[in-house]
Structure formats: C-alpha cells, structure tokens
Amino acid sequence: MAKILVVDDSSTVRNEVVSYLKGKGYSVSEAVDGKDGLDKIKSDGELKLIISDVNMPNMDGLTMAEKVRSDLKNPGVNIIMLTTENSPAMKERGKAAGIKGWIVKPFNGDAIVGAVGKLVS
Amino acid sequence: MNLNLSIRSRITLLVAIAFLTSLAIGGYAVFKSNVNANKVQLVTDGVFKSALASADLVSKLRTVQIATMDMVSAPDKQMAEQAKAIIDTQRSEIFGDLAFQEQSATSETQKGLVRQAVESFNNYFDAISQTAQFKLAGDTDTAQALLFASVAQYQREMSSIVDTLRVEKNRSKDEAVQDMNEGMISAVTTISILTVLALAGLSILGWLLYRRVVQPIGRMQSMMTQIAESHDYSQRLPVEADDEIGRSTAAFNTMVNEIDKSSAMLQQKTNDMLALLQNMPQGVLAIEGDGRIHPEYSAYLETILQSGDISGRPFMEVVFSHASLSRDTLSQVEAAVGACLGEDEINFEFNSHLLTSEFEKQMADGSNKILDLNWSPITDAAGNIVRLLLCIRDVTELRKLAAEATAQKRELEMIGEILAVDAGKFHDFVVSTIKLIDEIDVLLHESLAPSQDVLAQLFRNMHTVKGNARTYGLRHLADLAHEAERSYEELRKPHPTLAWDHNALIDELNIVRAGVEHYARINEVSLGRKTGGASEHVGENYLLVDPVRIQEAIHYLERINTSNISELVAATEQVHKVLRLLGTERITQTLGEVFSSLPSLAAELGKVPPIVEIEDNGCFIKAEAGATLKNVCMHLARNAMDHGIESPDERSLAGKPLAGRIALTLEMSNERFIMALADDGRGLALNRIREAAVARGLLKADQPADDEFVAQLIFHSGFSTASKLTDISGRGVGMDAVKSFIERMGGTLAIVFSDAHEGAEFRQFKTVIELPGEYAVQVEGEELERIAFHAGHHEGEAESVPNQSFAPAAVREGAR
Numbered sequence: 001m002a003k004i005l006v007v008d009d010s011s012t013v014r015n016e017v018v019s020y021l022k023g024k025g026y027s028v029s030e031a032v033d034g035k036d037g038l039d040k041i042k043s044d045g046e047l048k049l050i051i052s053d054v055n056m057p058n059m060d061g062l063t064m065a066e067k068v069r070s071d072l073k074n075p076g077v078n079i080i081m082l083t084t085e086n087s088p089a090m091k092e093r094g095k096a097a098g099i100k101g102w103i104v105k106p107f108n109g110d111a112i113v114g115a116v117g118k119l120v121s
Numbered sequence: 122m123n124l125n126l127s128i129r130s131r132i133t134l135l136v137a138i139a140f141l142t143s144l145a146i147g148g149y150a151v152f153k154s155n156v157n158a159n160k161v162q163l164v165t166d167g168v169f170k171s172a173l174a175s176a177d178l179v180s181k182l183r184t185v186q187i188a189t190m191d192m193v194s195a196p197d198k199q200m201a202e203q204a205k206a207i208i209d210t211q212r213s214e215i216f217g218d219l220a221f222q223e224q225s226a227t228s229e230t231q232k233g234l235v236r237q238a239v240e241s242f243n244n245y246f247d248a249i250s251q252t253a254q255f256k257l258a259g260d261t262d263t264a265q266a267l268l269f270a271s272v273a274q275y276q277r278e279m280s281s282i283v284d285t286l287r288v289e290k291n292r293s294k295d296e297a298v299q300d301m302n303e304g305m306i307s308a309v310t311t312i313s314i315l316t317v318l319a320l321a322g323l324s325i326l327g328w329l330l331y332r333r334v335v336q337p338i339g340r341m342q343s344m345m346t347q348i349a350e351s352h353d354y355s356q357r358l359p360v361e362a363d364d365e366i367g368r369s370t371a372a373f374n375t376m377v378n379e380i381d382k383s384s385a386m387l388q389q390k391t392n393d394m395l396a397l398l399q400n401m402p403q404g405v406l407a408i409e410g411d412g413r414i415h416p417e418y419s420a421y422l423e424t425i426l427q428s429g430d431i432s433g434r435p436f437m438e439v440v441f442s443h444a445s446l447s448r449d450t451l452s453q454v455e456a457a458v459g460a461c462l463g464e465d466e467i468n469f470e471f472n473s474h475l476l477t478s479e480f481e482k483q484m485a486d487g488s489n490k491i492l493d494l495n496w497s498p499i500t501d502a503a504g505n506i507v508r509l510l511l512c513i514r515d516v517t518e519l520r521k522l523a524a525e526a527t528a529q530k531r532e533l534e535m536i537g538e539i540l541a542v543d544a545g546k547f548h549d550f551v552v553s554t555i556k557l558i559d560e561i562d563v564l565l566h567e568s569l570a571p572s573q574d575v576l577a578q579l580f581r582n583m584h585t586v587k588g589n590a591r592t593y594g595l596r597h598l599a600d601l602a603h604e605a606e607r608s609y610e611e612l613r614k615p616h617p618t619l620a621w622d623h624n625a626l627i628d629e630l631n632i633v634r635a636g637v638e639h640y641a642r643i644n645e646v647s648l649g650r651k652t653g654g655a656s657e658h659v660g661e662n663y664l665l666v667d668p669v670r671i672q673e674a675i676h677y678l679e680r681i682n683t684s685n686i687s688e689l690v691a692a693t694e695q696v697h698k699v700l701r702l703l704g705t706e707r708i709t710q711t712l713g714e715v716f717s718s719l720p721s722l723a724a725e726l727g728k729v730p731p732i733v734e735i736e737d738n739g740c741f742i743k744a745e746a747g748a749t750l751k752n753v754c755m756h757l758a759r760n761a762m763d764h765g766i767e768s769p770d771e772r773s774l775a776g777k778p779l780a781g782r783i784a785l786t787l788e789m790s791n792e793r794f795i796m797a798l799a800d801d802g803r804g805l806a807l808n809r810i811r812e813a814a815v816a817r818g819l820l821k822a823d824q825p826a827d828d829e830f831v832a833q834l835i836f837h838s839g840f841s842t843a844s845k846l847t848d849i850s851g852r853g854v855g856m857d858a859v860k861s862f863i864e865r866m867g868g869t870l871a872i873v874f875s876d877a878h879e880g881a882e883f884r885q886f887k888t889v890i891e892l893p894g895e896y897a898v899q900v901e902g903e904e905l906e907r908i909a910f911h912a913g914h915h916e917g918e919a920e921s922v923p924n925q926s927f928a929p930a931a932v933r934e935g936a937r
Contacts, residue, residue: 080471085452086459101468102460104453108474115470 002120003027003044007037007052007061008082013105017051017082020109021116034059038067041077048120050079051103051112054090062090065097078119082107127364131330138326142319146312153308160304164297170225174218175287178238181218182283185211186276189249193256193268205253212246222286227293234289238282245275337366341373354381404513407499408436410462412455415508425492425515427485440494440513443483450477461498461506469498469506479516491517522689529696530678535597535643536703537671542593544650550589551641557582558634565627573613580609586633601636605629649704649744674699701898705741707905708787708796715755716910719783722762729769731762731781731800732909739904740787740794746896749862750796753870756859757798757888758783765802777801780911784887792894799875799887807831808882813840828879832872832886836860868892 004026008014014030021028029044031037033056041047050068052061059067065079080101081094094102100119103112126134185208192204219239226232248271256264340358348354357374360367395417398405404422407415416432423429431439437455444451457475461468476496481489495512539547561582568575587602608629611619644650674696681692709716720730742750766772766781773779782801789795807828814820814834834840838857860870869891876885 083456083460085456091459091463100465101471102464103471104456104460104475106453106475107471111470111472111474115467118467 001025001027002048003029003046004049004051004116005029005031005037005040005047007031007034007050007064009033009053009056013053013082017112020113024113033057034061034064037064041068042072047077049116050077051082052079053082062093062097065099069097128334128366131333135323135326135330139323142323146315146319149315150312153312157301157305157308160301164301174221175283175290178215178218179283179287181211181215182279189252189268189272192253193261193264198257201256208249215242231286231289231293234282234286238286241275241279241282245272245279248272248275334366337370341370348377354384406431406436406511408458408462408509408511410507412436412458412462414439422513425513436511445481446477458509461509464506466498466500466504466506490515491520519684519686519689522686522693523683525693526678526681526683526689529693529700530675531597532643532700533671533675533678533696535640536647537668537675538595539640539644539648540668547593547644550593551637554586554589554637557586558630558637561630565623565630569623571612571621576609576613580606580613583609595640598636598640601633605633647700647703670699698900701900702741704744705898706744706747708735708737708740708742708785709905711742711747711750712754715751715758719758719762722759726762727768728762728766729780730911731766731783732911734782734784734909735905736907737787737905739900739902740789741898741900743896743898746866746892749866753859753862753890754798761800761802764806765800767803789894789897789899794892794894794897796890797887804883804885805832805872806883810834828874828884863890863892866892866896
C-alpha cells in the first residue's frame with residue numbers, strides 16, 4: 001500500500017485524517033508542522049502523497065510544498081492541502097508548487113479516501 | 122497565361138528558360154572570347170612579333186655595321202675572317218627576318234617597304250662582300266674606301282628603310298591592339314545587354330508565376346480572415362485553373378463547405394441548447410473561474426430568483442443572498458467552489474459535500490423559497506474544472522405539499538387509531554387525559570422550584586397519559602407524552618442534565634394538550650362521534666367512515682414519490698377528498714327513509730307513488746345536519762304529496778302523467794349549502810292561504826297583498842289551510858316549526874315562485890333551504906348521476922343503496 005504523510009499542527013485533525021487512511025490500509029506517517037514535514041519527506045523517498053494543513057507554526061504548508069518542489073526536486077509526490085479558505089493568490093502559489101488539490105474543512109473522510117485512492121493508484 | 126499548365130510545369134519551364142538563356146549568353150561569351158583570343162594570338166604572333174622583328178632588324182643591322190667596320194679595320198686576316206663570319210651569320214638571320222616580315226606584312230605599304238629593304242640589304246651585303254674580298258685579299262685601303270663609299274651609303278639607305286619599316290610595323294601593331302580592345306569592349310557590352318535582357322525577361326516570367334501562385338493564396342487568406350470575422354460561410358472562391366492552386370482552391374471551398382455544414386449544425390445545437398435554457402422550468406447557471414455567473418443561463422432562473430441582474434455577477438451574491446444559512450456555511454460553500462474552479466477535477470470529489478443542496482431564501486417580495494441545488498463540474502480536456510454547473514429548482518411548493526402529505530398521513534393515522542377505539546371509551550379517555558394534563562399544568566404554574574414530590578406527581582401523571590394512549594393505540598399522542606415524560610424523568614435524577622425551565626415545560630405540556638385536542642377534534646368534527654351529550658346520543662350511528670378507505674389513503678401517501686410535484690398534488694388532493702368526506706353522507710342516505718315512506722303515503726292519499734328526481738352536484742351532507750334535514754324533508758315531502766300533487770283523476774284531466782314528480786336539487790353557492798325541493802302538483806293555493814289568513818285575522822279581507830307576502834303567511838305559527846286535519850300534513854307540526862329547525866342551524870327557509878303568474882290562484886314554487894356551508898361538502902367528481910326513481914316500485918331499497926349510487930333502483934334519465 002502506498003505511503004502517505006499527514007502534516008498538521010492540530011492533533012485532532014491529524015488523527016481524524018490518519019484514522020480514515022489507516023482504515024483503508026494505507027501506511028501513514030505524521031508530521032506536526034512544515035519543517036517536520038519537510039524533514040520526513042527528505043528521509044522517505046517512497047512517499048506517494050502528502051496531505052498538509054496550510055496554517056502551521058515554524059513553516060506553513062504552502063512554503064513546505066514549494067520547498068518540496070524547489071529544494072528536494074521531488075516531482076513524483078502528490079500534495080493536497082487542507083484549508084478553510086482559498087484566495088486566488090493562494091491558489092496561484094499552489095499551482096506553482098504543483099499542488100494537486102484543496103480539501104476545504106470540514107472534510108468528508110469518505111471523499112478523501114475515494115479521491116486518494118485515485119491519486120496514488 | 123491561360124495555358125493549362127501545372128505550377129510545377131511552370132516552374133520547370135521557368136528554370137529551363139533561365140538555364141537556356143544563361144547557356145546562350147555563356148555560349149556567346151565563349152564564342153566572343155574565342156574570337157578575341159584569336160585576335161590576341163594574331164596580334165602577339167604576328168603584329169607584335171613582326172614589330173619586334175623589325176626592331177631586331179635594326180639592331181642586327183647595327184651588329185653587321187660594327188662587324189663590317191671591325192672586319193675592315195681588323196689588323197690581321199684572321200680577325201677579318203671572324204668579323205666576316207659574324208656578318209654572314211647576321212646576313213642569313215636578317216634575310217630570314219625579312220622573309221618573315223614580308224610574310225607578316227599587313228599592308229601593301231609594308232610589303233613594298235620589305236621588298237625595298239630586301240633589295241637594299243642585297244646591295245648592302247654585296248658591297249660588304251666586295252669590301253671583304255678586298256680586305257681578305259689584303260687590300261685594306263680599297264676595302265676601307267669601299268666601306269666608306271658604298272657600304273656606308275647603303276648602310277644609311279638601309280637604316281632609313283628599316284626605320285621606316287619599324288615605324289610602320291609599330292603603327293600596325295597599335296592598330297591591331299586597338300582593334301582587339303574594341304572587339305573586347307563590344308563583346309562585353311553585348312553580353313551585358315543580353316544578360317540584362319535575360320534577367321528582365323526571367324523576372325517578368327517569375328513575377329507572373331509568383332502572381333499565379335500567390336494571388337489565389339492571398340485571396341484564400343483574405344477570405345479566411347473575412348469568414349473568421351463575419352462567420353459567413355456561404356462564400357466560395359472561383360476555381361480558375363486545374364492546377365495545384367486550382368485544386369487547393371477547390372479543397373479550400375470544400376473545407377469552407379464542411380465548416381459551413383458543421384457550423385450550421387453547431388448553430389443548431391447552440392440554438393437547441395439556448396431554447397432549452399429559455400424554456401426549461403429550471404434554473405441553470407454556470408460559475409466561471411472568477412466566481413461570476415456566465416452570461417448564458419436559463420430564463421427560468423430569473424423567475425426563481427426574482428431578478429434579471431444575474432449575468433457576470435458573483436454567484437454567492439446572486440444565489441445565496443438572504444439565505445437562511447450561517448455565515449460559516451456560506452464561507453464553506455465559497456471556499457469549496459474556489460477549491461474546485463481551475464483545479465483538477467479530483468477537487469470536486471474532495472469538496473462537493475460542502476456544496477449546499479437545499480436552503481431557504483428570502484425573496485425580494487418578502488416571500489420565502491426553498492431552493493434545491495445540484496452541482497456538477499465542467500472539465501476541459503486536461504481534466505481541470507473550468508466551470509461549475511448549478512441547477513436550481515424551486516421546491517417550495519413541493520416541500521409544502523410533502524409537509525401537507527405528511528400531516529395528512531398523520532391525520533389519517535390518527536383517524537384510524539380513533540376508529541379502533543369505542544366511542545364511549547375514547548370519550549372517557551379524552552376527559553381523563555385532559556384532567557391529568559390540567560393537574561400537571563397547575564403544578565407547573567405553582568412550582569417555581571419543584572420538590573421531588575411535585576416531580577414525582579408530574580412524572581406519574583404523564584406516565585399515565587402515555588400508558589393510556591398506548592393502550593388505546595393512539596401512537597402520536599403516546600409519542601408526545603413520551604417526550605414530556607422523559608423531561609420529568611430527567612429532572613427527577615440527582616444530577617439532571619436538564620434545567621428546570623418553567624416556560625419550556627409549559628410549552629412542552631401544551632404540545633401534549635394540543636395533541637389530545639387534535640384527537641378529540643378529529644373524533645368530534647371529522648368523524649362526527651360526538652358523545653356525552655345526553656340529549657343527542659348518536660353514538661355509532663354517525664360512524665360514516667370506511668376504515669378501508671382510510672387505510673388505502675395511508676398506503677397511497679406512503680408510496681408517493683415526494684420529489685414529484687404532480688404526484689404529490691394528486692395524492693394530497695385525493696387524500697384531502699377522503700378527509701373532507703369523513704363524517705358525511707349522500708343525500709340519498711340522509712333522506713332514504715323519506716323516499717321509502719312515499720309509496721305508502723301515496724297509497725293513503727289515493728295517489729300514485731311519485732317519481733323523485735335528484736341532482737346533488739357532488740354535495741355530501743355532514744352527519745350532524747342529517748337528522749334535521751331528514752325531518753324537514755319528511756315534512757316538505759308530505760306537504761307535496763298531500764297539497765301539491767293532485768289525485769290521479771285531476772292529473773289525467775290536466776294532461777299530466779299520473780305519477781307526480783318531486784325534484785330535489787343540492788348546490789353550494791358562496792359557502793352556503795342550498796337545497797331546493799319542488800313538485801309538479803297544482804302549486805301554492807294562494808287564494809286559500811289568503812282566506813285562511815283572513816279567517817285567522819292575519820290579513821284584513823280587503824287588504825291588498827302581493828303573492829310573496831301571502832306565501833310568507835304559511836310560516837305563521839299554527840297556520841294551516843287543510844279543510845280537514847289529515848294524518849299527513851295537518852298534525853300540528855306546521856311550516857313555522859320546520860322554519861325554526863332550519864333557523865336554529867343558522868339557515869333560512871323560503872318559498873320561491875318558479876312561474877310568472879302573479880295573482881293567479883295557484884302558483885308553481887319551490888321550497889328553498891339555505892344552510893351554512895359547514896353542513897355540507899361539495900366534492901368535484903363525486904356527483905351522483907342525475908337520477909329519477911320511482912319510489913313505489915322499489916320500496917325500501919333507497920335505504921340499502923350503498924353510499925355511492927342509487928344505481929339498482931334508479932330510472933336513469935341520463936346526464937344532462
């Protein structure tokens with residue numbers, strides 16, 4: 001099963017997403033902010049998908065995504081952002097960082113699992 | 122240029138002409154240069170050589186001269202002979218040269234000069250020979266003399282000839298060189314002119330060819346531009362030649378034709394779609410990447426949203442302004458739409474659950490609408506969502522009907538529940554339940570801070586209400602009581618999760634009370650099972666409801682599709698009809714006894730049983746009015762049989778059928794129920810009424826009174842015209858009593874003349890009973906066929922005829 005990294009400073013959200021994904025048999029790792037996420041992405045080349053919050057301490061999700069593309073030069077991994085809003089500017093940055101999707105909170109676990117299945121297959 | 126040559130042939134031809142022209146010019150140049158080369162050869166080999174030779178001749182002559190002088194002055198013979206040898210050598214060379222000169226002489230002058238030179242040389246060399254002979258003979262003096270005399274003379278002569286020859290040769294050499302130069306210049310000029318001409322000719326040919334190729338392409342290009350701008354695909358280019366360009370033009374025309382066809386098809390499809398958008402009874406719009414509404418949306422959207430200002434406006438504003446949705450929900454919708462637009466289609470899956478599917482919106486006119494929303498993404502070839510399609514349906518009516526259907530279903534279920542309970546027991550239940558509720562009410566109002574005892578009492582009472590309701594199967598009431606009971610139970614706990622809220626508890630109790638009252642109302646009003654009144658204990662006689670019909674209606678409501686408005690309308694109408702018909706009966710049922718009594722009555726009076734005609738216009742009689750109407754009609758019918766309808770003899774004399782006719786008409790008008798009864802007898806005996814009234818002192822003998830006034834007199838208490846008291850109509854219950862029955866129900870009774878014979882002894886009339894609308898129900902589609910039946914032939918049958926129809930006993934006259 002594909003490996004997925006969930007990045008969110010809120011353990012509630014993280015646990016929620018993780019339990020949905022684990023329930024479907026995915027191998028899921030967690031990170032508490034963008035910096036932590038970036039370290040984990042660096043050390044794990046087999047990641048297929050990153051689901052990340054936008055607003056986080058230390059490093060926000062968009063910056064992390066940009067670094068994944070520019071520093072790690074990792075084009076193979078899909079990135080999905082968890083968000084509560086999306087301005088055109090955010091979407092622009094996301095597009096440049098190759099972000100595949102935006103999940104607006106409150107999210108629907110089944111929808112996530114269904115779409116993730118398509119993304120990592 | 123209208124030769125049918127392909128462009129390829131034309132280009133080949135042009136190249137060939139160019140090749141041939143350059144070949145010709147080149148050939149000419151080669152030829153000319155050959156000629157010039159010959160000339161140069163000639164000049165260098167001939168003219169130059171001979172010019173040089175002539176100069177050489179001069180120097181050789183000088184050598185001979187010196188040698189001659191050396192010879193003459195030589196000190197010894199040997200040296201003289203050496204000099205002589207040089208002279209001989211020079212001599213032979215000079216004659217060789219002269220021979221060449223003669224040969225290469227270009228003019229007679231030169232030839233003459235050469236011959237002169239040869240002659241002169243001969244003389245000269247002869248003189249030298251003589252001188253040499255003398256010298257070699259040792260006669261140096263003679264030799265010297267000879268040298269100075271003849272040799273020197275010849276030498277001078279020679280020198281002058283040779284000089285002349287040399288000059289002449291040089292002149293001829295210059296001429297030859299000039300001639301050669303001129304030839305070269307002319308060749309160069311000719312070649313230049315030819316080249317220029319060839320270039321010009323080729324350029325013209327090339328330009329013509331270019332025009333032939335480029336002009337049609339240019340025309341095609343400009344037409345394409347024109348078509349692109351005007352979208353007029355009817356234009357075609359003329360095909361001028363059967364060459365590549367012609368074929369391209371034809372292909373271009375075919376292409377335009379195809380585009381024309383497909384654009385017509387596209388136009389058709391666009392028109393179809395626009396027509397669809399114009400006519401579909403649904404709001405359809407597309408949200409663009411910037412969150413604004415695409416200018417093409419369905420016309421009905423304006424009806425739904427009550428606004429024409431839609432195109433290009435933000436969808437959040439147009440669709441969701443004044444929506445009964447929280448700010449947070451709205452921001453989620455906006456964010457979800459934002460997350461989809463311009464992004465991969467997977468985002469729709471992620472976020473579609475946030476897109477509201479139904480909400481209530483306050484409209485500009487103050488009304489509220491329930492709108493049903495259906496979202497779908499429109500993606501491009503790359504799978505990115507370019508637009509969101511939003512279908513909006515106004516489901517206000519649908520939801521209202523569905524709610525109505527639910528309420529009807531509840532009502533029907535309640536009816537079914539009530540019907541299963543004996544009327545007396547139900548009455549007792551209602552009374553005891555209200556008492557229990559009243560007790561709770563008092564406790565709630567008195568106790569601001571309840572004790573456990575009070576709470577126990579509350580719980581006990583409500584528990585009893587619930588238990589009783591369950592026992593009788595009154596499910597809806599049991600549910601309501603259960604809710605209230607749970608509240609009391611919670612409050613009794615040591616640590617209740619519920620606070621003692623006085624007003625909330627009273628509200629909750631009132632809901633239970635309303636439930637009980639609702640059941641009671643259905644029982645009394647809809648089912649007509651009023652009980653408890655000692656004087657009018659009608660009990661089960663009033664049970665006019667067919668439980669099967671109720672069950673059918675409930676099943677019908679359970680099966681309907683609540684999203685189909687027409688089905689809902691039909692269902693609620695059908696059920697509404699059933700509900701309205703609850704507690705009603707057909708007039709034939711109400712008056713069954715009246716009709717069945719007519720034959721025996723007729724027999725008593727010696728008359729033929731009458732024919733009764735009924736036109737009910739779909740009017741059903743409420744059970745509570747049935748008894749009064751029956752009594753009133755019984756009286757009116759007896760009057761008709763007694764006073765109205767004549768004896769068979771009288772009728773046959775008057776040319777009437779032996780059987781009299783009694784006509785009964787029912788209708789609803791302005792929420793009043795009107796029932797009219799008439800007979801075809803002799804009419805109202807106005808003279809006899811007048812006489813009776815005078816006799817009773819109601820009218821003075823000479824008092825003028827119109828027919829209407831007289832007719833009213835029959836409503837006076839105790840009024841009777843009967844000459845003898847019959848059993849039939851003169852039993853003391855007069856028209857005054859009948860009138861007061863009707864008036865007690867809030868109605869009126871009147872005599873209305875139906876002919877225009879003012880002042881006649883007898884006048885045709887009808888008795889009109891008017892009652893408040895609540896005593897009857899008019900149901901469309903449930904009309905009795907207008908029937909007439911011969912009461913006498915089917916005695917008693919009217920009573921047993923089922924609710925719906927008189928069919929078995931009816932003599933049908935056919936529908937009007």
